[in-house]
Amino acid sequence: MSGNRITVTSALPYIHGVPHLGNMAGSVLPAELLHRYFDVRGKDSIFICGGDVHGTPLELEALELEEDPQDIKDEKTRKVKEAYESLNVDFTIFSDTHSEYNRKQTHEMFEELYCNGLIDEKTQIMPYCRDDERFLPDRYIEGECPHCGGLARGDQCDDCGKLVEPTEIENAECQICGGSRIEFEETDHLFLDLTKFDDELKEWLEEEKPVPENMLNQVRHDIEEAEERSITRDQNWGFEVPTERVNKRIDEENLELEKLDPEKYDEKVLYVWFDAPIGYIGFTREYFEEYRSNKKNASSSGSADEKWKKHWDTEG
Numbered sequence: 001m002s003g004n005r006i007t008v009t010s011a012l013p014y015i016h017g018v019p020h021l022g023n024m025a026g027s028v029l030p031a032e033l034l035h036r037y038f039d040v041r042g043k044d045s046i047f048i049c050g051g052d053v054h055g056t057p058l059e060l061e062a063l064e065l066e067e068d069p070q071d072i073k074d075e076k077t078r079k080v081k082e083a084y085e086s087l088n089v090d091f092t093i094f095s096d097t098h099s100e101y102n103r104k105q106t107h108e109m110f111e112e113l114y115c116n117g118l119i120d121e122k123t124q125i126m127p128y129c130r131d132d133e134r135f136l137p138d139r140y141i142e143g144e145c146p147h148c149g150g151l152a153r154g155d156q157c158d159d160c161g162k163l164v165e166p167t168e169i170e171n172a173e174c175q176i177c178g179g180s181r182i183e184f185e186e187t188d189h190l191f192l193d194l195t196k197f198d199d200e201l202k203e204w205l206e207e208e209k210p211v212p213e214n215m216l217n218q219v220r221h222d223i224e225e226a227e228e229r230s231i232t233r234d235q236n237w238g239f240e241v242p243t244e245r246v247n248k249r250i251d252e253e254n255l256e257l258e259k260l261d262p263e264k265y266d267e268k269v270l271y272v273w274f275d276a277p278i279g280y281i282g283f284t285r286e287y288f289e290e291y292r293s294n295k296k297n298a299s300s301s302g303s304a305d306e307k308w309k310k311h312w313d314t315e316g
């Protein structure tokens with residue numbers, strides 16, 4: 001929120017399964033109420049939202065049904081949108097995180113982070129299914145939790161909530177073929193270094209007071225605990241790693257950075273954890289560039305691209 005322009009949003013509904021009243025009451029309804037309140041007050045407010053569509057469950061479902069994840073995503077996003085609209089939720093835009101606009105936004109931000117030295121490549125040891133001849137990231141592997149014997153999925157136990165190393169999972173099963181011919185192999189991934197933002201974030205917290213007092217300690221704690229987080233996965237469903245544009249910029253600006261190996265990253269995608277929060281910006285951009293620019297009086301001042309930047313970036 002900046003000056004008289006207000007962007008309202010809610011947690012992005014996860015597009016897997018049918019939305020229930022809890023999603024509506026817990027996140028979308030409060031945002032809808034706020035949006036309507038601003039409308040009544042005559043404020044320039046938009047309500048942007050969309051489906052969170054990347055991630056393991058949708059890809060697993062597509063593999064099981066032998067369908068294109070894109071088709072499943074389209075169908076489910078449509079249903080979720082219709083369900084909310086049947087309850088009279090007045091989204092200004094409801095998109096999804098696989099949209100072209102979010103791709104553009106995500107790739108721009110990736111390039112900026114990489115070219116500023118904030119993304120590093122590291123080698124990880126990950127489970128690999130010999131029968132499917134592929135890595136098994138996140139929930140692609142399930143088995144017994146080494147701590148409580150409950151159901152461990154990927155790197156977490158659903159029963160005791162503890163973090164689990166995939167190598168520690170007992171009787172591990174591949175969620176694609178159901179087999180257990182699982183080995184652990186090395187694979188390279190890209191990590192976003194969150195530790196480099198500590199000081200700026202803490203300063204911003206003190207000066208701008210963007211969070212309520214009772215949340216402050218939690219946020220401070222999260223900043224202190226922040227570490228390097230991997231933002232790529234050995235998967236097919238997701239946004240491609242933009243190797244070409246990054247390498248081009250490294251050349252053009254003579255940056256002292258390692259280039260990204262296109263062949264290696266061809267087999268990987270950006271992790272949902274990276275592109276989903278960028279969705280809020282991507283949807284706002286989509287609204288301004290796609291919809292508002294088509295309206296009659298949109299040509300009053302500046303291009304659609306300038307308008308979205310003005311809405312999102314500038315003070316006043």
Ligand SMILES: [Zn+2]
Nearest residue numbers: 145148157160
């Ligand atoms: Zn457990």
Ligand SMILES: [Zn+2]
Nearest residue numbers: 129132174177
């Ligand atoms: Zn398998």
